Amino acid sequence: MKNLRLGVIGLGNMGKFHADYLVQNKVPRCQLTALASSSQEKLSRYPGVRHFSSGEELISSGMVDAVLIATPHYSHTTLGISAFEAGLHVLVEKPISVHKADAERLVESARRTGRVFAAMFQLRTEPRYQKLKSLIDSGELGDLVRVNWIITDWFRTESYYSSGGWRATWSGEGGGVLLNQCPHQIDLLHWLCGTPQRVRGFCQFGRYHDIEVEDNVTVYFEYDKGTTGLFVTSTGETPGTNRLEIAGTKGRVVLEQGRLTFTRNETDMQVFSKVAKSGFARPDVWNIEIPSENAQHQHATVVQNFVEAVLDGSPLIAPGAEGLKSVEFANAALYSTWTNQTVSLPLDGAKFESTLLEIISKSTHQKRKSTPSVATDFASSFIR
Ligand SMILES: NC(=O)c1ccc[n+]([C@@H]2O[C@H](COP(=O)([O-])OP(=O)(O)OC[C@H]3O[C@@H](n4cnc5c(N)ncnc54)[C@H](O)[C@@H]3O)[C@@H](O)[C@H]2O)c1
DSSP states (O other): OOSEEEEEEOOSHHHHHHHHHHHTTOSTTEEEEEEEOSOHHHHTTSTTSEEESSHHHHHTSSSOSEEEEOSOTHHHHHHHHHHHHTTOEEEEOSSSOSSHHHHHHHHHHHHHHTOOEEEOOGGGGOHHHHHHHHHHHTTTTOSEEEEEEEEOOOOOOHHHHTSSTTTTOTTTTSOSTTTTTTHHHHHHHHHHHOOOSEEEEEEEESSSSSOSSEEEEEEEEEOTTSOEEEEEEESSOSSOOEEEEEEETTEEEEEETTEEEEEEESSOHHHHHHHOSSTTOOOOEEEEEEOOOOOSOHHHHHHHHHHHHHHHOOOOSSBGGGHHHHHHHHHHHHHHHHHTSOEESSOOHHHHHHHHHHHHHHOOOOOOOOOOOOOTTGGGGSOO
C-alpha cells in the first residue's frame, strides 16, 4: 500500500475539523476517500469524496483502508468493532469507549483482527507534555510524591449542553466532564505518572447545568508506592484554572498557562532529610524555566503517525489500547461516587456497566430542548 485511503465517520464539530485539513491533503500519504454523515448538507461541502449516510455503509463500501471515528462516544465501540471486523484500521476519537467493558471489547477486536488501533490523544504531541514526560522518565524529578491537576477552565454554557441530543445524558453520552472534556488530561496523567491503585471520586451531577451527568468533580487517588493525586475539574467554573503540579523527591514541576517551571532540589529530599543537622534546614534549589513551543497541528500529527503506523509499522503516539486507562479512571470516579466508597483498580467493568444501565433505566431527567450549536470557537478549546 503506497497511500492510506481514509474515511471520516461523523461530520459534527470534530469530524468537520478533521475533514477540513484532510481534504486539503495536509497529511502526507493519506487520501481522504470517503465521508459519512446523516446530513446531506454537511456532506455536500466536500465534493470529490464519496458520501455515505452512515458509518456502517462507509465501513462496508470497500472505499477505505482505515477510518477515523468522530461520532458520539457510545458508537466508538460499535463502529470500531465493525471496522475491525471489516479488516480496516481504526483511529478513534477520545474517549475510546464510554465504559471499561466496551473499551475491552474494542481492544479485543483490534487484537484479534491484528489491525492498527490508535486513539486521538493529540495532547501527547505537545512539546511541554513530552518534556515533562522525559523529566519524569529520566528520574530528574526523583520518586513521585504528589500529583495535582486542577483543570477547571472547561467552562460550558447551557447552550452547549442543549446543542446535541446525545450530550450530557447517561444514555447518550454515558458521563459528563470526565468523559467529554477530560479524557485528554486523564490520559496524560496515566502517560506521565502511571496507573493509580485506588480512586475516590466526589462527582456532583448537574450542579451548574440542567443536566443529569457530572459537571463538577474532585478525585483523590493513590499509586502503589504511596504517591497521592488530586484531579479537580468542572464545566461550571469561570475563569477557571489549569494547573498541573507534580512533586518529586528531587523537586517540583508546575505547568500553568503554558509555562513549565522546575524547582530542582540540589539534594534529593530523602537524602537531605537523613543527613541534615538542623531540623528546619531545606535543600537549596535551582529555578529552571523549561522552554517549549506549541505544537502546530496536534490532530494532523496524530493522523500522520497513524498513517505511518499502518504503512511503515511505526510505533503509535497513542495506541488505542492505552485509551482504556482513562476510561477506567473516569468510570472509577463515578462508581466511587455512586457507592460512596474508594474503588481499587482494576475496576470491575461488568459491574460498572450494569450499574450504568440501571441508572439509564431509572433516568427521569428531561433534556432541554435542543438548540443549534454555534461552534465558532471550537478549535480554541484544543490548546491546553
Ligand atoms: N480530540 C478532540 O480534541 C475532540 C474535540 C471534540 C470532540 N471530540 C470527540 O469527538 C466525538 C464527536 O464529538 P463532536 O463534538 O464532533 O459531536 P457532534 O455532535 O458535533 O458530532 C457528532 C456527529 O456524528 C454523527 N453521527 C452519529 N452517529 C453516526 C453514524 N453512525 N454514522 C455517521 N455519523 C454519525 C452525528 O450526526 C453528528 O453530526 C466525541 O466522541 C468527542 O469526545 C474530540
